[in-house]
Amino acid sequence: MTLRRPVYLDHQATTPLDPRVLEAMLPWLMGSFGNASSRQHAFGWEAGSAVAVARETVAEALGAEPREIVFTSGATESNNLALLGAARAARGRGDHVVTSAVEHRAVLDPCRQLAAEGFDVTVLDPDETGRTAVERVEAALTTRTILVSLMAASNEIGTLNPVAEIAALCASRGVLFHTDAAQAFGKVPLAVKPGVALASLSAHKLYGPKGVGALYVRARPIVRLAPLVFGGGHERGLRSGTVNVPGIVGFGAAVRIAVREREEEAARLAALRRRLDEGIRGRLDGVTLNGPPIDRLPGNLSLSFGGVGGERLLASLRDLAVSSGSACSTAEAEPSHVLLALGVPAALAKATIRFGLGRFTTGAETDFAAATVVEAVLRLRADPSLTTLE
Numbered sequence: 001m002t003l004r005r006p007v008y009l010d011h012q013a014t015t016p017l018d019p020r021v022l023e024a025m026l027p028w029l030m031g032s033f034g035n036a037s038s039r040q041h042a043f044g045w046e047a048g049s050a051v052a053v054a055r056e057t058v059a060e061a062l063g064a065e066p067r068e069i070v071f072t073s074g075a076t077e078s079n080n081l082a083l084l085g086a087a088r089a090a091r092g093r094g095d096h097v098v099t100s101a102v103e104h105r106a107v108l109d110p111c112r113q114l115a116a117e118g119f120d121v122t123v124l125d126p127d128e129t130g131r132t133a134v135e136r137v138e139a140a141l142t143t144r145t146i147l148v149s150l151m152a153a154s155n156e157i158g159t160l161n162p163v164a165e166i167a168a169l170c171a172s173r174g175v176l177f178h179t180d181a182a183q184a185f186g187k188v189p190l191a192v193k194p195g196v197a198l199a200s201l202s203a204h205k206l207y208g209p210k211g212v213g214a215l216y217v218r219a220r221p222i223v224r225l226a227p228l229v230f231g232g233g234h235e236r237g238l239r240s241g242t243v244n245v246p247g248i249v250g251f252g253a254a255v256r257i258a259v260r261e262r263e264e265e266a267a268r269l270a271a272l273r274r275r276l277d278e279g280i281r282g283r284l285d286g287v288t289l290n291g292p293p294i295d296r297l298p299g300n301l302s303l304s305f306g307g308v309g310g311e312r313l314l315a316s317l318r319d320l321a322v323s324s325g326s327a328c329s330t331a332e333a334e335p336s337h338v339l340l341a342l343g344v345p346a347a348l349a350k351a352t353i354r355f356g357l358g359r360f361t362t363g364a365e366t367d368f369a370a371a372t373v374v375e376a377v378l379r380l381r382a383d384p385s386l387t388t389l390e
């Protein structure tokens with residue numbers, strides 16, 4: 001059997017739409033095109049009830065109430081609304097915000113904006129696996145702390161944070177706890193009750209469409225947010241703008257599938273990941289695992305390859321769609337801020353591959369990936385003219 005190449009192993013970047021999700025979305029892209037806010041006719045009513053059903057589905061998956069779900073354009077917007085919105089609204093009570101060095105840019109950049117607005121931002125260094133223990137958080141809290149933001153699962157290295165413990169600590173201290181759950185939601189157990197004040201979700205990390213997500217905003221005790229977008233008062237005034245009906249319906253369908261299949265799929269992915277890991281580290285020396293060895297995001301494997309140049313390694317993996325340990329947002333490839341925060345040397349960070357396995361990944365694909373990587377690394381290490389150029 002020939003594989004379609006490149007083999008897609010970048011499911012932490014995005015996932016393909018599940019055909020069942022597309023099926024659920026199609027009517028809302030065509031005949032049922034109403035504005036969910038239109039109250040005078042059936043087009044609006046049916047769109048409104050489709051959005052309400054999706055809201056119930058997302059809420060139930062989190063153990064939340066439907067009124068606690070605000071639909072957004074994705075986790076980036078949700079993170080911005082959570083951080084900027086909560087900090088600005090709580091300004092009278094304090095000015096201190098706590099986060100960690102391994103957060104997604106969509107958390108770190110809003111935190112930088114808060115610092116520019118005069119907030120005091122503490123960026124914690126996690127342990128060597130990327131985890132932030134509850135004691136680290138507790139030690140950082142002051143009487144001025146209003147908000148703590150730590151991701152539930154890392155998009156780069158698969159680390160899981162002790163969300164429930166940190167949430168309980170924050171709740172007991174009257175501090176808002178926000179978690180970026182874009183990777184965790186639907187993949188690992190995640191409950192917002194008790195203690196989580198705000199949680200960011202994204203549909204496209206979950207086999208739903210791009211450009212839609214949600215922010216969970218706790219109703220009791222109430223979490224006040226200063227909105228970022230004004231006009232029309234949609235989503236309880238927190239996110240104005242005509243809601244993305246097909247996207248939200250797709251998000252709801254994706255969540256329903258993820259909830260139903262989560263346990264079985266997590267076990268399947270963890271087994272595939274082990275097979276890929278053994279296929280590489282069992283045959284190569286000088287390869288280190290980033291993130292924890294067990295208890296991690298099921299589909300994620302991050303490996304750093306000693307003795308090879310990052311650019312050459314990636315260049316010889318054209319048959320694999322994977323991510324490197326570099327942020328390619330700029331012309332010069334910078335080593336990933338996450339790996340650097342863990343103490344991985346810059347050159348090794350650049351020689352890092354993130355394998356992101358997903359719902360449609362097969363054993364044949366991971367075996368092909370392992371063989372491709374092993375062959376490339378052995379070849380690069382054997383050729384002194386290649387390695388000395390780096």
Ligand SMILES: *Cc1c(COP(=O)(O)O)cnc(C)c1O
Nearest residue numbers: 074075076104106155182183202
């Ligand atoms: C993908 C991702 C985001 C951004 O989500 P979008 O919906 O693409 O804006 C934020 N945080 C984490 C952890 C992610 O993996």
